Amino acid sequence: MVRHGFGLAWLLLVLCLLPLVPAQAQVQAQLDRSQLALGEVATLTISAEGADASPDYAPLERDFLIYSPTMRRYSQMHNGRFDSRVEYVLGIQPRRAGQLQVPALQVGRHHTAPLSLTVTDAAVAGSAGSAPGAGPGLSFIRTRVDTASPWVHQSVGVVVALYYATQLSGGELVQDVPEHAGLQRVGDDRVDQAVVDGRHYNVVERRYLLLPERSGLLSLPPARFRGRAVGAGRGQLLVAEQDPPLQMRVQARPANAPDPWLPAHDLLLGWQVTPDRLEVGQGVELVLEAQVDGASRAQLDSLPLPADGPGYRLYPQATEVEERFDGDRPQLLLRRRVVVVAEQPGPLQLPAVQLDWWQVDSGQRRRTVQPAISVQVLPAGTARPAAAATAPALPAVAQAQQPAPARQAGMVWGLALLAMALGAGLLWYWRRRGAPAALLPLAATGQANLQQQLAQGSWQEIIDALQAITGTHDWPGLMGALADRQQQQVLHDAQRSWWGADGNDRVAARAALRAAFAAGPALHPAPVTVPVQPLPPLYPP
Structure with missing residues (x-):
C-alpha cells in the first residue's frame, strides 16, 4: 500500500510540472504584401515563440x-x-525589379522559410504616376489595379497611393467614378514609407472596389490631391494628380458562362465541422464556408444548402459575409450555419453542395463541389452513454487498488442478495398500500420539473422533461404519445423558433409552450384491462 501511495505521489508531481516544460521554439516570417513597385518599401515581420536570439539580417x-x-x-x-x-x-x-526572394533568416538555432516578392517597374501597365523621364516632385500619385483586362462584373481591386515628401496639415484625396462602372471605397487608409529616386516619401494608400458594368474600353479618371504642407505662415500648397489615366480592356461574358455569373480567381467550399453521429430529436449545428479569391458581396451574398430529406429537417440561418483586401485584390468569406434535426435513427446523408464559377485567369468554367456527408443517427438517449463509454482508462495505480477476482465475486453475490431482499420488501409494500398511491408523487414530481424547464430550461431540457412524463425516448414517440393536436403544433413551432433562421423570438415560443402545457401533456387514454376472476375451487369446502 505504501508503494502504491508513493507511485501516485510521483505521478501527481510529474503532471504538475508538465506546464512548466518550455514549448518548442517556432519561428515564422511574413510580408505585408506579395507585390510592390520598385522604390516602395515592404514590411517584414518575424515572429519567434520560445526563441530569445535576434535575427541575422545579413542575407537581406x-x-x-x-x-x-x-x-x-x-x-x-x-x-x-x-x-x-x-x-x-x-x-x-x-x-x-524582378522576382526576388526574401532568404531564410537565422533566429538562434532556427530558420525562417524563404518568401517570394514580385517587384515591378514604376512605369508598368496598370500604374500611373509622374511622366516618364521626369523626376518625382514634392508629391505625386500612383494608381495600380490587380488586372488590366478584367471580365464584365468582375471585382477589381484599385489602390490609389499618394506620395509626399513633407508633413501635411490637411488635404483631400479624390478618385472620381468612371463611366459604366461602379466604384466603392473599401476599408481605412494605410500609411507607409518609400524611397523614390533617393528621396524619402510618406505614402497613403486608399483601396477601392471597381465593378465594370459592360465590356469594352474602360478609363479610370485620374486621382487628384489638394492639401497644404507644414511650413512658414499658412503653409505651402500641394497639388498632385495622376497622369495619365488608367486604361482597361473589359472582356465580355462568354456564351458558356455559368448562371449566376461569378468571375473569380479561385473558390474553396466545404463544411467546417461535421459530426460522426447524433441523436434523434437533437439539433446539431453545421457551418458551410466558402472562400472566394477576387470577388465581393455584390457577386455572391449567400450559399446554397441541401433541402430537407427523409429522416431529417434543416433549419438554415442567414449567411455571414466578410470582405477584405489581400494586397491589391478583394477577398470574400461566406459562412452559413444550419441546424440539422434528425427524426429517425439510422444513416443520414446530406446531399452534395456545389457552386459554378468562372476562372478569370484561364478563362474557363469551373465547378467546386462539397461531397455528400454521412452521419449515423442514434436513438434518443444513447449518444451520451456512448460518449461516456469512451472515457480514458484508470491509471495503473488506481487499477492496482481494485479488489481481486475472488473478492469481486463475493461482492457480486452479496449485492444480488441485497437487491432481492429489497425487491421483495417493495413488492410486499406495494401490495399493502397499492401501486397507484405510490406513483402519484412521481407524477407530481415530473409535472413540477416540466413547469420549471418551461420557465427557464433549454430546448433539450424541455423535451427531456416531456419524454420523462410520457415514457418516450425520441421525437416521433413523443409526438405519437400526445393526444392534443394543439400541443403537437406548439412543439413544432417552438422547434422552428429554437433552430430556424426566422426563430429569433424564443420568448414568444416559450410563452406558447407554457400556455399549452400548463396542465401537463394530454396523453392518449391507457387501454382498460378487465381483471380476470380466479376459477372456483374444484372441491368446495
Whole structure:
C-alpha cells in the first residue's frame, strides 16, 4: 500500500510540472504584401515563440535596403503555461525589379522559410504616376489595379497611393467614378514609407472596389490631391494628380458562362465541422464556408444548402459575409450555419453542395463541389452513454487498488442478495398500500420539473422533461404519445423558433409552450384491462 501511495505521489508531481516544460521554439516570417513597385518599401515581420536570439539580417542586404528594425515582446498565460513571443518588424526596399526572394533568416538555432516578392517597374501597365523621364516632385500619385483586362462584373481591386515628401496639415484625396462602372471605397487608409529616386516619401494608400458594368474600353479618371504642407505662415500648397489615366480592356461574358455569373480567381467550399453521429430529436449545428479569391458581396451574398430529406429537417440561418483586401485584390468569406434535426435513427446523408464559377485567369468554367456527408443517427438517449463509454482508462495505480477476482465475486453475490431482499420488501409494500398511491408523487414530481424547464430550461431540457412524463425516448414517440393536436403544433413551432433562421423570438415560443402545457401533456387514454376472476375451487369446502 505504501508503494502504491508513493507511485501516485510521483505521478501527481510529474503532471504538475508538465506546464512548466518550455514549448518548442517556432519561428515564422511574413510580408505585408506579395507585390510592390520598385522604390516602395515592404514590411517584414518575424515572429519567434520560445526563441530569445535576434535575427541575422545579413542575407537581406544582397537584394534589399533595410529600414528601422524594431522589436516587440508579448507574454501571456495559456493553459497554465507561460508563453512568450517576440516580433521583429523592419522595412525592406528592393534594389532591383524582378522576382526576388526574401532568404531564410537565422533566429538562434532556427530558420525562417524563404518568401517570394514580385517587384515591378514604376512605369508598368496598370500604374500611373509622374511622366516618364521626369523626376518625382514634392508629391505625386500612383494608381495600380490587380488586372488590366478584367471580365464584365468582375471585382477589381484599385489602390490609389499618394506620395509626399513633407508633413501635411490637411488635404483631400479624390478618385472620381468612371463611366459604366461602379466604384466603392473599401476599408481605412494605410500609411507607409518609400524611397523614390533617393528621396524619402510618406505614402497613403486608399483601396477601392471597381465593378465594370459592360465590356469594352474602360478609363479610370485620374486621382487628384489638394492639401497644404507644414511650413512658414499658412503653409505651402500641394497639388498632385495622376497622369495619365488608367486604361482597361473589359472582356465580355462568354456564351458558356455559368448562371449566376461569378468571375473569380479561385473558390474553396466545404463544411467546417461535421459530426460522426447524433441523436434523434437533437439539433446539431453545421457551418458551410466558402472562400472566394477576387470577388465581393455584390457577386455572391449567400450559399446554397441541401433541402430537407427523409429522416431529417434543416433549419438554415442567414449567411455571414466578410470582405477584405489581400494586397491589391478583394477577398470574400461566406459562412452559413444550419441546424440539422434528425427524426429517425439510422444513416443520414446530406446531399452534395456545389457552386459554378468562372476562372478569370484561364478563362474557363469551373465547378467546386462539397461531397455528400454521412452521419449515423442514434436513438434518443444513447449518444451520451456512448460518449461516456469512451472515457480514458484508470491509471495503473488506481487499477492496482481494485479488489481481486475472488473478492469481486463475493461482492457480486452479496449485492444480488441485497437487491432481492429489497425487491421483495417493495413488492410486499406495494401490495399493502397499492401501486397507484405510490406513483402519484412521481407524477407530481415530473409535472413540477416540466413547469420549471418551461420557465427557464433549454430546448433539450424541455423535451427531456416531456419524454420523462410520457415514457418516450425520441421525437416521433413523443409526438405519437400526445393526444392534443394543439400541443403537437406548439412543439413544432417552438422547434422552428429554437433552430430556424426566422426563430429569433424564443420568448414568444416559450410563452406558447407554457400556455399549452400548463396542465401537463394530454396523453392518449391507457387501454382498460378487465381483471380476470380466479376459477372456483374444484372441491368446495
